[in-house]
Amino acid sequence: MSEISLTEQPNMFQIDLNQLDLQQLTMFKQQLDQSLSVFQDSLQSLKIAQNKFQESNDCLDKFTPDTKGKDILVPLTGSMYVPGKLINTENVLIDIGTGYFAEKTISEAKEYFKRRVSYVTEQIEHIQTIAQEKSKIREITIDIMETKLQNLQKDAAQRA
């Protein structure tokens, strides 16, 4: 697994991109393209996760003590509902992962979702900085490739 970075880091070779030939540059660019698309995918799934947590949090705002005893429709399947009454507006069950559910009060639940949203946001920012650095390197690589190509064409024209 290779790492590519703009700044010097331990256990990493420094490579002058100008020293590489076109084939090597193409391979290098392909590698960058691949990791960039991985980052795009993970960014997308993180954003979906962020939205879900945010939605759940917003949902809790409507869960006030006044809603106690109100009529609700409980979904049995995606297309079938049965009428019911809301009898517990103090606690909710939350999926905390790996099959565990925890009963929490509304305020605890809100804390939980806030924590999750900030965690996911952190991850998004982290990935974004890495992705930006990589796309910068990609642009530089493309620039060098273009100058190399132009030089090649010039040489060919001179020879002709």
Next chain:
Amino acid sequence: MIEEVRKKLETELDKFKQVQKDYHKAVARRQILGSQLNENNVVKEELDLLNPGNEIYKLIGPILIKQELIEAKENVNKRVEFILSEIKRTEDLITSLDKKQETHKENLVKFQQSFEQAQSKSMKSN
């Protein structure tokens, strides 16, 4: 002579491909384990934040079963330990497969050279 070398080259290539396949499998497994460890650590953190009064349920099939907080914590801790040992095992496997890949690569180059030599020799003798 040439057939012999070619056979050697082919079997070596097959071996190399097999090792490469195993290597990719091991790397994929390492990634899955990494995300599982991450998820379990998140659950562990959440369990640590809970008050003793909070009820815990475990999803088993389609039903939720009530569980003691201590029991749940123990379970998650055990799982994290298990995943850590699995990660170590997979990483050892990856390094050994990496080494194997290198030796196969070297052998391939050697066989390739002797194959080419044999080929040019037979061309000359013809």
